[in-house]
Amino acid sequence: MFSIDILLNAIVTGILLGSVYASLALGLAITFGILHIPNIAHPTLVVAGAFFVYTLAQWGLDPIVAAVIGLVPFYVLGLALYLFYSRVFERRGGANVLQSLTLFFGLSLVVEILLVLSFGSELKSVNVSYIGSSLKFGALTVPYRLLIPALLGPVMIAAVWLYLSRTNSGTAIRAVAHEERALSIAGLDPAAVKRHAFGIATATAVVAGAALIMIGPVEPFGGRFQIGRVFAIVVLAGMGSIPGNLVIAIVIGVAEALVASYLNPSWSPGVAFAILLLGLAFRPQGLFGAAR
Amino acid sequence: MNRLIVENLSAGYGAVSVLRNVSLEVNENEMVALLGMNGNGKSTLLNCVLGFVRASAGRILLEWDGKISDLTKLPPHEIVRLGLSIVPEGRRLVPNISVEDNLRLAGSNPLVSGRMKENLASCFETFPLLLERRRQIAATMSGGQQQLLAIARSLMTAPKIMVIDEPSVGLAPIVVRDVLNAITHLRERSSMTILMAEQSFFQAVDVSSRAYVLAHGSIHREFKRSDGGIANEDIRRAMLGTAH
Numbered sequence: 001m002f003s004i005d006i007l008l009n010a011i012v013t014g015i016l017l018g019s020v021y022a023s024l025a026l027g028l029a030i031t032f033g034i035l036h037i038p039n040i041a042h043p044t045l046v047v048a049g050a051f052f053v054y055t056l057a058q059w060g061l062d063p064i065v066a067a068v069i070g071l072v073p074f075y076v077l078g079l080a081l082y083l084f085y086s087r088v089f090e091r092r093g094g095a096n097v098l099q100s101l102t103l104f105f106g107l108s109l110v111v112e113i114l115l116v117l118s119f120g121s122e123l124k125s126v127n128v129s130y131i132g133s134s135l136k137f138g139a140l141t142v143p144y145r146l147l148i149p150a151l152l153g154p155v156m157i158a159a160v161w162l163y164l165s166r167t168n169s170g171t172a173i174r175a176v177a178h179e180e181r182a183l184s185i186a187g188l189d190p191a192a193v194k195r196h197a198f199g200i201a202t203a204t205a206v207v208a209g210a211a212l213i214m215i216g217p218v219e220p221f222g223g224r225f226q227i228g229r230v231f232a233i234v235v236l237a238g239m240g241s242i243p244g245n246l247v248i249a250i251v252i253g254v255a256e257a258l259v260a261s262y263l264n265p266s267w268s269p270g271v272a273f274a275i276l277l278l279g280l281a282f283r284p285q286g287l288f289g290a291a292r
Numbered sequence: 293m294n295r296l297i298v299e300n301l302s303a304g305y306g307a308v309s310v311l312r313n314v315s316l317e318v319n320e321n322e323m324v325a326l327l328g329m330n331g332n333g334k335s336t337l338l339n340c341v342l343g344f345v346r347a348s349a350g351r352i353l354l355e356w357d358g359k360i361s362d363l364t365k366l367p368p369h370e371i372v373r374l375g376l377s378i379v380p381e382g383r384r385l386v387p388n389i390s391v392e393d394n395l396r397l398a399g400s401n402p403l404v405s406g407r408m409k410e411n412l413a414s415c416f417e418t419f420p421l422l423l424e425r426r427r428q429i430a431a432t433m434s435g436g437q438q439q440l441l442a443i444a445r446s447l448m449t450a451p452k453i454m455v456i457d458e459p460s461v462g463l464a465p466i467v468v469r470d471v472l473n474a475i476t477h478l479r480e481r482s483s484m485t486i487l488m489a490e491q492s493f494f495q496a497v498d499v500s501s502r503a504y505v506l507a508h509g510s511i512h513r514e515f516k517r518s519d520g521g522i523a524n525e526d527i528r529r530a531m532l533g534t535a536h
Binding site: 168169171172174175178179181182183184185186187188189190 | 342343344367368369370372373377378380384385386387388389393394396397398399400401403404405445446448449
């Protein structure tokens with residue numbers, strides 16, 4: 001039976017969910033899309049970000065405030081991770097994709113184990129006054145626990161995009177994967193530029209983590225379910241396209257919500273890949289990526 | 293005396309040695325040509341000076357304002373900050389950003405970023421073509437235009453010495469003239485100190501104060517303008533390795 005209310009609710013939920021997916025994928029859009037480092041540990045870092053927010057929320061802090069506080073330590077964590085990555089690989093003449101994947105796979109296991117050891121393996125959630133209630137708009141019901149995290153995504157993406165496109169250090173980040181030597185010629189250390197970019201990417205994980213734990217409870221292994229989806233978003237958006245990242249994430253979010261409402265919720269994890277395959281069949285460079 | 297000194301430099305790639313015991317000097321306000329046929333080590337030498345290739349023996353020193361810096365072990369970006377700049381083989385522009393962004397990127401290291409406006413204005417004044425095309429994506433320009441951009445870019449770091457690697461390679465003869473004119477113009481404006489590698493040596497020699505001929509990885513001969521002009525025939529022979 002067709003109902004306009006169900007359709008409308010599915011679309012709105014999908015847009016909000018997609019906006020959260022975009023937050024999750026933003027770090028990967030920087031590390032993989034711009035730096036070409038296949039950081040499959042990113043979703044696990046998002047979960048680590050969620051636990052960071054959880055910890056501060058235990059002391060009564062708002063999750064968004066906690067995320068802002070987390071930006072600096074996560075940025076520093078990103079610097080350290082990149083330093084480790086480059087020490088392991090770049091000194092020996094660069095990494096191939098398989099080696100990097102293995103490294104980051106291992107890293108995500110280590111992070112997961114550390115989370116289990118410090119927090120236990122059960123689900124954790126945060127409790128804030130606005131989390132229980134909903135915004136009602138005719139037949140439309142939007143829970144705040146989805147609306148607020150969904151607003152974080154566009155704000156963070158706009159900030160990162162403005163930084164990358166309007167500042168000189170942003171230009172350096174966009175340039176480093178294309179022509180590393182252009183940075184040396186400019187008197188800039190390419191390794192330092194990549195480290196900084198990796199730091200920013202990792203800092204986005206704590207904001208995405210805040211979004212994740214506001215929507216629902218999080219457990220240490222929660223990142224695994226996101227890996228496929230975030231890769232699908234980054235690849236389909238076109239490597240390096242930050243605004244494209246948001247658009248594609250929302251398309252996937254809406255498609256998942258429609259599938260869950262009209263077909264079967266258990267199919268929705270496959271939606272991202274179906275869209276990815278379809279999209280790449282028509283535009284191999286991604287929908288918003290420049291042809292090379 | 294302000295100068296760049298290359299002292300008994302040897303370098304190579306793995307087991308292949310390319311440069312053997314090369315010594316040369318570039319003094320302030322001089323334009324020095326480094327001549328040689330393909331595969332004799334010109335690019336390797338210039339890349340050693342900028343730190344992109346590591347020397348296996350010998351030293352590269354920058355003596356400027358009474359301070360001597362050893363460039364031999366420094367990474368490229370620090371060598372650039374000491375006052376060398378390069379127009380590299382293949383230009384190495386960032387292809388997918390605009391002309392102006394390429395220039396801005398080059399002018400953004402902390403030593404020179406305070407004078408970004410002045411440096412950018414002076415680049416556009418020297419190369420009016422780039423001002424017209426400043427919003428154009430670098431990769432969409434012609435080879436000659438890209439070469440001019442690469443030269444302009446190397447000015448953004450306010451260099452003491454410019455190193456130019458075969459600016460004529462892959463360009464049509466008429467465009468080569470434009471590029472060499474730009475370099476001459478630069479010399480006239482600021483008497484910029486330049487070390488330039490070239491194969492099409494007649495044009496290079498015309499604008500140079502001195503020339504070295506590199507053959508089989510060693511300096512084969514040095515020519516000075518004060519010798520009563522540089523005789524093209526002598527250079528040709530030296531490059532082919534047939535005369536001393």
